[in-house]
Amino acid sequence: MGILLLSILMVVTPVYFCCCVQLSFQESCLNPFLQELNSSLAEHVIRFANEPEIVTWMKMIRRKIHENPELAFEEFSTSSMIRHELDQMGVKYRWPVARTGVVGTIGSGSPPFVALRADMDALPIQEMREWEHKSQVDGKMHACGHDAHIAMLLGAAKILQQLRNHLQGTVILIFQPAEENGEGAKEMIREGVLDNVSAIFGLHVLNKYSSGTVASRPGPFLAGCGSFKAVIRGKGGHAAFPQESIDPILAASTSIISLQNIVSRETDPLDSKVVSVTIMQGGDEFNIIPESATIVGTFRTFSRKNFYALRKRIEEVIKGQSAVHRCSAEIEFDGEEHPTLPPTINDERIYEHVRQISRMIVGEENTELAPSFMGSEDFAVYLEKVAGSFLLLGVRNEKAGSVYPPHNPYHTIDEDVLPIGAAIHATFAFSYLLNFTKCSHYL
Ligand SMILES: [Zn+2]
Numbered sequence: 512m513g514i515l516l517l518s519i520l521m522v523v524t525p526v527y528f529c530c531c532v533q534l535s536f537q538e539s540c541l542n543p544f545l546q547e548l549n550s551s552l553a554e555h556v557i558r559f560a561n562e563p564e565i566v567t568w569m570k571m572i573r574r575k576i577h578e579n580p581e582l583a584f585e586e587f588s589t590s591s592m593i594r595h596e597l598d599q600m601g602v603k604y605r606w607p608v609a610r611t612g613v614v615g616t617i618g619s620g621s622p623p624f625v626a627l628r629a630d631m632d633a634l635p636i637q638e639m640r641e642w643e644h645k646s647q648v649d650g651k652m653h654a655c656g657h658d659a660h661i662a663m664l665l666g667a668a669k670i671l672q673q674l675r676n677h678l679q680g681t682v683i684l685i686f687q688p689a690e691e692n693g694e695g696a697k698e699m700i701r702e703g704v705l706d707n708v709s710a711i712f713g714l715h716v717l718n719k720y721s722s723g724t725v726a727s728r729p730g731p732f733l734a735g736c737g738s739f740k741a742v743i744r745g746k747g748g749h750a751a752f753p754q755e756s757i758d759p760i761l762a763a764s765t766s767i768i769s770l771q772n773i774v775s776r777e778t779d780p781l782d783s784k785v786v787s788v789t790i791m792q793g794g795d796e797f798n799i800i801p802e803s804a805t806i807v808g809t810f811r812t813f814s815r816k817n818f819y820a821l822r823k824r825i826e827e828v829i830k831g832q833s834a835v836h837r838c839s840a841e842i843e844f845d846g847e848e849h850p851t852l853p854p855t856i857n858d859e860r861i862y863e864h865v866r867q868i869s870r871m872i873v874g875e876e877n878t879e880l881a882p883s884f885m886g887s888e889d890f891a892v893y894l895e896k897v898a899g900s901f902l903l904l905g906v907r908n909e910k911a912g913s914v915y916p917p918h919n920p921y922h923t924i925d926e927d928v929l930p931i932g933a934a935i936h937a938t939f940a941f942s943y944l945l946n947f948t949k950c951s952h953y954l
């Protein structure tokens with residue numbers, strides 16, 4: 512820890528406490544004492560994260576994980592590598608959590624607890640880009656940047672471990688499996704990773720933004736996501752005698768057309784929803800009307816209320832259209848009681864805190880207000896339980912070739928952003944614990 516940061520921590524903290532308790536959080540962030548403290552902390556952290564050996568080490572981790580991608584709940588060697596690195600640092604951890612997950616702890620071991628999260632899983636995609644550290648596993652690839660998320664969180668662990676004696680509580684490091692299938696966060700929560708946690712932070716690299724830009728927004732950020740499968744049954748027969756059959760293909764077709772009207776005719780144009788039918792299956796021969804047809808799709812909204820209303824209408828429309836054509840329909844929704852993934856809703860106070868930390872690390876000019884968008888992220892499941900914030904970290908750099916979107920076989924990242932991600936994680940956790948401990952209104 513730098514002398515400057517240490518002296519500020521010792522001198523400013525008691526003074527800050529007196530001032531802070533009378534201010535709102537928004538005001539307290541403008542408190543010059545806190546600003547000085549946070550910017551000194553951010554300065555120290557970014558300097559440490561950018562030390563050449565730390566950068567080289569983070570790149571090495573990202574590349575090793577990239578070479579050996581593992582799908583949801585199969586992240587055994589990824590998890591083993593994470594544990595090895597935590598062992599090297601002397602960070603304690605719990606394992607296995609949710610089959611392959613690792614949960615590290617740094618700090619006093621006492622409340623408050625603040626959590627940082629990285630996801631570990633890869634995708635069933637064949638990497639097409641030729642480079643030194645290309646995926647060694649056919650048909651599997653880190654095409655969503657989760658390899659970078661792990662390297663950044665391990666980088667943050669190294670920084671926080673160095674600062675451990677100054678942490679005003681405990682940092683929980685969540686390395687979770689299975690983000691891509693939407694199950695990882697749910698299992699981690701069932702195994703208690705959020706017990707006593709007051710706040711959580713997570714980030715995602717994204718090629719939409721230039722390297723070093725961070726983007727987020729308060730409130731609803733990413734959409735909630737659900738899926739459905741409808742089996743429409745009729746009566747099979749010879750296609751030359753349709754009067755002797757009940758045609759499920761026709762019922763499926765009119766169902767698909769009518770589903771489009773829910774968004775275009777029943778929704779306020781200023782409200783945002785999506786219904787997309789993505790699979791249609793039925794029949795095997797040109798001259799046979801089949802017994803049944805199946806349609807599968809997804810739907811997205813930004814509120815739980817809209818989510819359930821939309822789900823109800825999807826069921827009504829498919830059943831109604833099937834009945835018009837004398838068919839019956841059975842509809843299954845993924846997740847009986849809950850959406851597959853709820854909307855990602857950032858807590859306004861934590862968002863503001865992260866924004867100020869980000870501004871200190873990447874500068875005001877590189878801190879953007881992101882628009883809401885229809886993608887989904889299982890970090891949302893944590894945000895249903897505790898206050899937190901999620902942000903996007905730009906990795907777009909033409910020279911690094913990192914111009915392809917997530918889930919693309921040419922996807923890659925600009926590795927020069929690894930220290931930025933590590934620094935944001937570490938600075939947020941450190942300063943959150945300080946705020947929590949010193950500001951009664953932050954409880
Ligand atoms: Zn993804």
Ligand SMILES: [Zn+2]
Binds near residue numbers: 656657690917
């Ligand atoms: Zn992802």
